[in-house]
Amino acid sequence: MNKGILNQLLVLLNTNIIAAIFSYAFTVYLIKNMSVTEFGNYSYILVLGSFFSIFVSYSTEVSSPSRFLRLASFNSLIDEVISLRLILFVPTLIFFIFYSYINYSLAIGVVAISLVSMNLSFIYEIEVKNKAYAYIYFVERLFYVLVNFSVAYFIGLNLDVIFTILAIASGLSLSWQFFDKREYFKNISLSFSSGLMLLKMNSYLLFSTIVIYSYGGFSRLIIEHRLGAEMLGLYSAGWQLIMIITLFQTQVERVWRVKFSLCIEGNNRGDFIKTVTSYFLFSTIPIFIISIIVTIFSGTIIDVLFNKDYLDLVNMFPSFCLYFLVINFDSFIRTILVAENRSRIYFLVHLFNCSIMLVSMITFELQLINYLNMIVFFHAFSVSMLIAFYFHVVRPNFNFMSRG
Template sequence: MKISSSLKTLTYLTQASLVGSVASYALTIYLAGYLGTEKYGLYSYILAIAGFSTIIITYATDQTAPSLVSKGVSLQTIFNNVLSIRLLWFVLIMVILILWKWNEPVVLFGALIINLSSFNTSYYHEINRDNTKYAVIYLFERLLYVLIIVAVNLVSQVNIVTILLVYFFIVSLSLFVQFWRYRFYIRNYSISTPKNLWQGISSNLPLVIIAISTYAYGGLSRLIIEDKIGLSALGIFSSGMQLTVVATIFLAQIERVWRIPLFDSLEKRNGLLFYKTIKEWLIYSTLPISIGALFVYLFRGLIVDLLFGPEYEELKSLLPYISLFFITISLLSLVNNCWVGLNKYREFLIISVVFSLILLFVLYLLPSSITLNEYIIVILSVQVSLLAFSVVRIIRHLKILNV
């Protein structure tokens, strides 16, 4: 892939995502202040549960679909397998949620609605080299969501149920447009055979466990925070972590542009292409994200005062630590894709599970009197340890492969 073409695509994707993200952030920040720490904590609790179930439903199919293209699997077969796997897990997850949260209708309703977004076709746009069109769909999805919430708020009071209903309408509309674009594959869709389903489920299982392990740092840890020190503390923590979503959105575009060249370089053991791709990833991803982290650190007081208000005063002391997540998120994204390209799923699985279990075990043992600062330091320490150990192991594998 020519670097000029890659940069052009990356620039377009980033611009579209940033416009949508700016609008979403403006709304999120407003809702954090409008709902207050307690209700925003409940909203974050719903998102944490939905985020976990979304990992199960998507089942790492967005990661493995590009690698299947490299192996010559037909687009229709990929579409059939991905949709079948997601439908299967969606039904199972919803049954579990109904049995678990039947007495908490708002949480159950929110998880159901958010899980619908698992059926997006971003992976299919990627393998068709059509990322820019999905970026446009995502942009309009975000903007329309924000505009409707703002419009509703002008005529009545917005609450969590209102937010979820608007999200349901927007996601349904977005999915309709996405499936309409690929209606040819929809018309020719057939449920995967039990053999193909099992093959996809078994082969993707390590990546799913890895994703769950990764989610322990920013998702499952939130559930522990809520259990230990309450919804208000969760609201403060979640509002700060929302800043890192900017880095996550940017990284999603980085992955779409450089993931396939990275996989190709490892598949063909092309050291020159591999190190060129790594260099570009670090220059156009980690470097700007590190600058963003420095900005958050230097202007943390101003950021909290302008964006969140006095109820979130405690967030000022958290941002120096939260800003470090920007950098670790970027590097872990690169490391994760290297593991996938090396086909070392089992080893990555073991490493991720061990470190995430250590994190959850330590967090669980912490007393309720612990501060949010100390929670974040524990999470960062384990995450950095995971990153360092993974880099050492990947370098060893690259030497063995003569890459």
């Protein structure tokens, strides 16, 4: 099993690492060629677009594997997912078409990022064809970055152009995905009622995603309000490291989500422990090693990738690297709790701790690094509570220390 996991994960990582390198190179280009304030505005649109993307996706990519095991029907699952996404995406599209007359950059940015959430990765995941989707994503990102670099070379870039190209890249990628999986859509039965049913079922997952988004999304809005666009630009430059790790975790979840669901559905402790072991072996340990390397060479990384305006990031890199591990453990416990149909407890724990964090960030005027440390602490505390709850309350027989 480990060889199969390793082979699949390596293919996913190879394509996504290359895509991430191109994307990061483009981000570095923007950092070097935009003022800190301009990059802050760019980051603001990304944050807002990601927020709307959460609503359009409505956590369907997370719930689909366990939902499929219960429905035992691809057609029923696709009917539900596509119906719900259209219910949420169409009003978003209409609103921002009108809003584009006020602020085109923000409108096209939000629509483009929301469009990405319409992807069919959940189908590839359940079919255990993650590698096929990885290649599609790779081509999509490569197209986006290369077209932007080409436009930058010949006529120059601005936010309008950047996000228009993103919309085109997302649209072409979606077109290919729907063509590739066209057999599933020949007899699709879109239903408002089935979409609303899934909306209700995924409500706690959505709330959880919004709360998780608060750590990196709402917190950045508070930083922009408290410290200004320049500090947001500085912080967002460092946050690009988190984006890379999040991309890695997205691939990790696609590999292990179905496996954890099968173990839990079958109440198989032996397979569960093997799956957990493989998860830590192939995801947690590599992230730990990357964290150490990035921390040690933080000064060199900043010298190579950024300019002198970003030197203050050196002191923040250790906190960012610690956050890599927090994200990995959060992904682990979320995958398990979703398979257990325990999204509610995941939501409530994060809501409690994140609320305290946001109130503290609003109440106290702190330095930028202190805001980051606060985010890392409260997120880590939430994850620790959830892991303890699962292995001592939900599945004590799955505890590594138990003899069950």
